[in-house]
Amino acid sequence: MTGRYIGYWLITLWLLAGCRSIPLDRQLDKVLPTAERVGADQLPKAVEKVHSPFFDMDVARPQFPDRRDTVLPSESIQEKLDRLAEKGGGTLLLSGHHLTGRIALKSNIELRLDTGAVLEFKSEIADFLPVVFTRNEGVELYSLGACIYANGAKNIAITGTGRIIGPGEGSVRKQTMTHDVIEHIVDSETPVEDRIYDGKTADFIFPPALIAPINCSNVWIEGVSLERSAFWNIVPTYCDGVVIRGVRVNSIGIQRGDGIDIESSRNVLVEYCTLNTGDDCIAIKAGRGYDGLRVNRPAENIVVRYCLSQKGHGGFTIGSETAGMAKNVYVHDCVFEGTDVGIRFKTRRPRGGGGEHIRFENIRMHVVHSALRWDMLGQAQHVGSQASREFKVKVNALTPRFSAIQLHNIYIGSASDCIKIEGIPESVLEDVTFSRVFARGKRYLSIKDAKDIRIMNSLFDCQDYTVDTTNVSDLIQRNVDFKAAY
Structure with a gap:
């Protein structure tokens, strides 16, 4: 046991044994x-x-290939990620202020935000196309996915002390589906591949979460600050082996601005997070x-x-x-x-x-x-x-x-x-x-x-x-x- 854990239980045992009065x-x-x-x-x-009284879980910080690259605000984050993935992975360091559309992590990559770095996402639907497979409010479909997205990746991380900022005012927010509950909109009998919401097939979309890996394993999210989400903030879905630690979330005033949602995932640790949310x-x-x-x-x-x-x-x-x-x-x-x-x-x-x-x-x-x-x-x-x-x-x-x-x-x-x-x-x-x-x-x-x-x-x-x-x-x-x- 750690010192903190032992300390709590020693005090509890002492109180129970000698201080019932x-x-x-x-x-x-x-x-x-x-x-x-x-x-x-x-x-x-x-x-x-x-x-845990229910299961055993061993946690180890992920290791990445000893390969590093830096992306400047004038460069494409996705192009750098893709090149790093082609080489077998490594760490991509962000410094400065970046304005980008959706980015997709690949296996064996750590995305690290340097001190003072800002990763801000654009506000138009076109910045998040083509649509990707996702789950929105518990229903599978194809729409904008997430600002930081991954599907089927292994050994990925988002770390550092920088800020991640969701879309501002634009078509992403203006065309978000808000007029009904999702089960009335997406027919459960419709094949998932035909449930397309790109702002054109239907005149609305389902908004992107800030960070939402899906079907991933060994996911590590640490230290970053999240704000101005268009939807839920951190949403691991169908993932196995997730650690979320030291994250700060501020989505006050944002409807459906959940902080951390664990969605049909297993073997998950969430610790030392600070949350101020709109939901x-x-x-x-x-x-x-x-x-x-x-x-x-x-x-x-x-x-x-x-x-x-x-x-x-x-x-x-x-x-x-x-x-x-x-x-x-x-x-x-x-x-x-x-x-x-x-x-x-x-x-x-x-x-x-x-x-x-x-x-x-x-x-x-x-x-x-x-x-x-x-x-x-x-x-x-x-x-x-x-x-x-x-x-x-x-x-x-x-x-x-x-x-x-x-x-x-x-x-x-x-x-x-x-x-x-x-x-x-x-x-x-x-x-x-x-x-x-x-x-x-x-x-x-x-x-x-x-x-x-x-x-x-x-x-x-x-x-x-x-x-x-x-x-x-x-x-x-x-x-x-x-x-x-x-």
Whole structure:
């Protein structure tokens, strides 16, 4: 174990063994990380050993051929990348300010942004043509792909301390599809190769993420700062072996400006990232609706640690596109400081999926709305009448489910709702354990459509201690204390 990991657990064991008289809030306040101890500013050079209760993962920094080249602002980045790939790979160093269209990484190449370097992307659809195979909001299609794109590459990296800036105002943003949800636009019965959205075949496009490798292995993203995305920022899709560390994301004010979305990828480590986003900070996704079921690839074997989520809809979110399921997810030693929601689980009746074998541990948060939130129904603007639990739906291929979830050592400094659960009647939330939770908020507990929910060894400091339940069975509260209403 590393010094940091041993330190946290030694303190925890000491508190459990000899300091049971100390209130839980003070215990957790001593042991859990603070904002000053996580995030990109605290990135160590070496990667600590990865621990997970679900799987083993060895992480090694990728090695590249001892071949280097530099690209100047007057030169083509893609031409330099292609020449380097023809020689067997190496490192391409960017310095200065570059303005470019889409670039595609090839195997055995490291793209390194020097200190002060700026990689800015153009704003017109023509700068991202021809269309490429991609997945947008969990649906496969051909459109603009990503600003930094790779398909089928092995051993690739994006590193350095420079800035990556997405498209400005232009046809990319003006012609982005926003008038409906994607499953109503892209027919799941249409062959993928015929789903072409280039701004001409259809008069709209699906916008490019900033960095989105697809079907890649051994992907390393470290140190860079991302801003002004047209869509999600970092989206490894169908990848195996991904490390994302020390990244800064700023997409405040950008709709669908997710920070890091792990999409149907496996063996993933995300650490020491700082996120300020226009949507979810870190999210796990695995396909949407019938198209996601067709592909049927989970997001699995994922560790997220030492990250700082400052602004965003959710500090950490699973969903809502999870048709292939999220599995074996371990999130520990993170801080959510000012996000709307802390930990959020999302599904939708028409989208399928869900998750299982998920553990959160050593989390500190101060949030605006709900701290621990299950939202399996969604809003009418996205799924129509299915957003109501009164709308009767029979179990079908798209029925979502969540189960086998643990939350341990959770400090909630402020929230409106401490625990708010909305399952669905035909597929209730199952098997969730909360242990050693301290929460200060307005409301303690609201649960609809759930069973086998356990709250243990916890302390709540709330204005309203009402337990609001609908269709709930086997709710166990054991050794749960309450402070006097403030």
